[in-house]
Amino acid sequence: MSDTGATAATLSPLKRALVAIETLQARLDEIERARTEPIAIVGVGCRLPGGANSPDEFWTRLRDGVDLISEVPADRWDADAYHDPEQATPGTMSSRDGGFLDQVDRFDPGFFGLSLGEAASMDPQQRLLLEVAWEALEHAGQVPAKLAGTHTDVYVGISTWDYSLLLGGAPIRGLSGTAFSIAANRLSYVFDLHGASLAVDTACSSSLVAVHLACQSLRAGTARTALAGGVNVMLWPETTAAFSQVGMLSPDGRSRTFDASANGYVRGEGAGMVVLKRLSDARADGDRVLAVIRGSAVNQDGHSNGLTAPNSVAQEAVLRAALADARIAPHRVDYVEAHGTGTTLGDPIEVRALAAALGPGRDPDHPLLLGSVKTNTGHLEAAAGITGLIKVALGLHHGEIPPHLHLRELNPHVEWDKLPLRVTTTRTAWPSPAGKRVAGVSSFGFGGTNAHIVLGDAPTDPAPTAPADQRPLRLLTVSGRSEEALRDQARRYADRLAASPTPTLAGLCHTTNARRTHFAHRAAVPVADLTAARAALTALAAGDTPDGLYRAAVPTGTRRRLAFVFPGQGGQHIDMGRELYRTEPVFRRTIDRIAELFDVHHPWRLRDVMYPAEGGVRYPIDETEYAQPTLFAIQCALAETWRSWGVRPDAVMGHSLGEYAAAWVAGVFSLETGVRLIVERGRLTQTLPPTGMMAACSASAEDVAALLDGYAGQVAIAAINGPEHTVISGEKTAVQAVLERLEEDFVLTRPLRVSYASHSPLLEPILDEFEKAITGQDFGEPQIPFMSTYRATMLRSGVCHDPAYWRQQLREPVRFLEATRALAAEGYDTFLEMGPKDTLIEMGKRCLPRGTGRWLRSLDPETGNWQTLLDSAAGLHTHGVDFDWDAFEGAAHPPVDLPTYPFQRRRCWLDPEQIRAHRLTTEDQR
The missing domain is CATH 3.30.70.3290 (Alpha-Beta Plaits)
Structure with missing residues (x-):
């Protein structure tokens, strides 16, 4: 409507009703979009049989059709002692194989802030979950610390308590080591996550139900990120023996899903975890999306042929419900990762349910493809669903379906020739075009809880084009x-x-x-x-x-205290920072802004002085008129670049001219005011006759002062830069005379590259006019500590407001030695120079005891701009200074596949004698 923006008071009752209806409809549409938004899988962590300890390792083994089953390791139980080919023999097992993890007794407790004793008393399943959760977050490119305090959910499928049984069934050091609830809660505790946190036990469907719950929470908006997964570890032989006695396990130790010889499954162990976000959030965060979850459903068999008997009607219903949630037509599903336990009863029931739910409308030339990861890994029980989900997500990401193993002859109890189904026994290219692939994952609990997830491949929408990377390093x-x-x-x-x-x-x-x-x-x-x-x-x-x-x-x-230090005149040169001006946006914007402000006051252009065109006019940059504004611009641009990277000073200090850029960084005045001050300073000093001179002397201020008694009004100490580093300034003839006397005493001296005698009596003629010119300018209080090198103390309230301060700052000596020592005395231990070369670094080092303080430069005329800048960034980072790494990197890049953290594991296990020593007695528990 054209007038929907009008206020309600100006509308007729009918129009107000129409506006309310439109508003309500818009809200309902928003709710519906949220309820049906795909959920992005942005990270995966896994620890699976056969050494598949990462998504890449798992995918390689799946793709190559590797059987990951092995004989029971000697450190679990004595396979010979427990083995009996007769399934019904009490206390024995018909199979001597399984899908086992390596070194399940080892863990890196210190990484997670745990003591060795606490880690040893924890169920290994909790330890596995900690590791795969960390690895999933790293795989997602998500720094765990950034999730601290957020409403990030955790859902964990877990259903076995073998470690507790191994310990004799009694709690060790309380219940937190073995309680199911703590399996999820510990993740939330360690990572400081404030969202929902719960363990799910629906037996074999636990981890897929966990994923379903996570998707519901994300779509409801109660969480922005969720961790969902499952875990299973086989430690207690009697558990396997019990499964064997009721005929669930395959005597030959292989899951032969859909095969005529299927005779049960082989048990497996492992852990898997996925990091989930709403697709819109994943895109906004620049995440890599492996696959998306389009819909999910969970139901129950209800009253059927038996508590543990599969129910074809319920399985078909959960498939249809998941498709409805995904808004996907049945014939669009390309592949289903079947629950596929490999039993004579379960396989035919599942296949018939799949055919009934997904067969209608299907092109006979494009049958539904089937497979089951249990033929590779065995049945991971509470972690089975997440294992299948990870397999399918990786398959969608790579555009392939891995081969289904151990199929020699199709199960004769299934009418394969009449059903639009085919088992993928070879490595198969995904048949649908990218962006339209659809798959399902089923997981059925032996108590009757069924889950199904509908996945699709990541959207093919073109990602925003990142700007070309212009950094040479x-x-x-x-x-x-x-x-x-x-x-x-x-x-x-x-x-x-x-x-x-x-x-x-x-x-x-x-x-x-x-x-x-x-x-x-x-x-x-x-x-x-x-x-x-x-x-x-x-x-x-x-x-x-x-x-x-x-x-x-x-x-x-460690908390480093960082000071930005700004040099005075003398380090200027043509093309200083030119590489940064060309390649670093923040640096360039700052230079351009200062140039815009400065150029209105001068007939020449600041950038022409700093970066002359080839063959163009080259200005005498060493002259004060040009040196001062260009140095101010470089110093401000460098400071702003560092600050944009999150490297923010705890204090600032400027040497002479450098105090103006320091004051701007401290918030004493705006950039506009800073440019006005520099314009006046440069204009007035340029009016002085060229009879001045400055020189550095390798002598103490006291020794130099003793030689100046006869030169009152002609020569003065301009700067005290170190214990044996003093600068004199004044009338050229008188300065040269003082230098001759110093050289007679074998004192090294060096004339400075300046065109006027700063901080000397020769400035007296311009001081009144300078103070008058800056009176009335806008000044504020320092927002961070501002060390004055004129007063050698931190500037307090009101000082910077007084134009007299800036008058005296121009005339009086620079007390750099005292100011630097005062900074160090207040705990500042890191000094970063904001200038075109390392003018202050060697001076600063000489002001402090050897080995104290760390001094770094921003630019060096002998080295490429980026080389110098990144050398200092490396030094700051390894020294403990924090960066805003997102800002430092600039253009966002999806995370690349890199190895996750190398845990330094050690044995964390309670041996029998330790168990006896640590087990809680009844009296202890009271």
């Missing part, structure tokens, strides 16, 4: 909680760069910087290409520290 970071972990991670990264496909350098560094956690043991290196990156990583893995690589350990609880 990137910063690569690596870290670990220990030196061993740091080196191990470097080795893993180096191996990854040797494999195909290789990531882009920008994608690699964006992932290591912005999408990984930075631990205490750190290394960083600027690199120009992947070859250099791999060489640096290889050296780091070997324990070497080649030139250009920075490494250090940041003590726990």
Whole structure:
């Protein structure tokens, strides 16, 4: 309606009703969109049989049709002692095989803030969940610390308590080590997640039900991110023996789903976890989407042939409900990952339900494809559903369906020739075009709870084109909680760069910087290409520290106190920062803004002075008229660049001219006011006759002052830059005379590149006019500590408002030595210079005791701009200074596949004698 924007008071009752209806309809449409929005799978973590300890390793084994079943490891139970081919023999098992994990007794307790004793008393299932949750978040490019305090949900499928049985059934150090609820709650506790957190036990469908609950929560808007998965570990032989005695297990230790010889399943163990977001949120966050969940459903068999007997009607119903939730027609489903336990009763029932629900309208030339991951891994029970979901998500991502194993002859109890179904026994290209692939995953609990998930491949909408990467170098970071972990991670990264496909350098560094956690043991290196990156990583893995690589350990609880220091005149040169001006947007915008403000006051253009065109006019940049505004511009642009990267100073300090940029960073005045002050300062000093001179002397201020008694009104100390570093300034003839006397005493002296005698009596003629010119300008209070090198103290309220301060700051000596020592005395330990070269660094180091304070530069005329900048960024990062890595990286990149954290595992297990020592007695429990 044309007048819907009018106020309700100006509308007739009829129009108000129409507006209300339109508003209500819009809200209902919004609710419906949210209720049906696809859920993106943005990260996967898994620990599965046969050494499939990552999504890539799992996919490779699936794709290649690898059987992941093995004989019972000797450290679980004595397979010979428990084996009996007769299934009904009490206390024995007909199979001696299973899908087992390696080193289930090992864990990295320190990584998760646990003691060895606490970790040993925990069910290994909880430990596995902690690891795969961390790995799933890393795979998603999600820094766990950024989720702290958020309403992130956790849903965990879990249904076995073997560790508790192994410990004799009594709680160890309370219930938190073995309680099902804690399996989910511990994840929320460790990661500080404030959303729903619950364990799900519906037996074999537990983890798929967990995914369903997560999807419901995300669509309802109660959470923005969710972790969902499941876990199963086989430790107690009597559990397997019980399954064997009721005829569930295959005597030959293989799940032969859909095969005529199917005789039960083989048990498996493992853990899987997915990171889920609404698709719109995943896109907004720049995440890589592996696949999407389009719909899901859960139901129950109800009263059927038996509590544990499958119900074809209920299975068909859950399929139809999931398709309805997904808004998908049955014939559009390409593939179903079947529950597929490989039993003579269960397989035919499931196939018939699939045919009834998904067969109608299907083209006979495009049958529904079937498979089951249980033929690879065995039946992971509470983790079975998440294992199948991960398989399908990876298949959608890669555009392939892995082969279904152990099928020699189709089950004769299924009328295969009359059903539009086919089992994929070979590696198969996904038959549907990208963006339209659809698959289902089924998981049925033996108590009757059924779950089905409908998935699709990631949308093919073109991602926003990232701006071309103009940086000639990137910063690569690596870290670990220990030196061993740091080196191990470097080795893993180096191996990854040797494999195909290789990531882009920008994608690699964006992932290591912005999408990984930075631990205490750190290394960083600027690199120009992947070859250099791999060489640096290889050296780091070997324990070497080649030139250009920075490494250090940041003590726990370290909070570096960073000061930005701004130099005075003398370091200016043509083309300073030109590479940054061309390639760094924040730097360029700041220079351009200052140039716009400055150019209105002068007939020449600031950028023409700084970056003259080839063959164009080259201005004498060493002259004060040009030097001061260009230095102010460079200093402000560098400071703004660092601040845009999250490197914000705790204090600022400027040397002479540098105090103006320092004051702007501290918030004392606006950029406009700063430019006006610099214009007046440069204009007035340019009017002074060129009879002045400044020189540096390698002598103390006291020794130099003793020589100036005869030169009152002609020469003065202009700066005290160190214990043995003093600058004099004044009338040229008198300064030269003082220098001759100093050189007679073998004192080294050096004239400075300036065109006037700053901080000397020669400035007296312009001071009144300067004070008058800046009176009335807008000044504010420092928003961060502002160390004055004129007063050698922090400026307090009201000082910066007084034009007299800036008058005296121009005339009186720079007390850099005292100011630097005062900063250090207040705990400032890191100093970053904002200038075109390292004018202050060597001076600053001499002001402090050897080995104290860390000094870094922003630019160096002898080195490329990015090389210098990233060298200092590497030094700051490894020193413990925080960055806003998203801002530092600029253009967003989806996370690239990199190895996850190298846990430094150790044995965490309660041996029999420890169990006896730690088991709680009845009296203890009271």
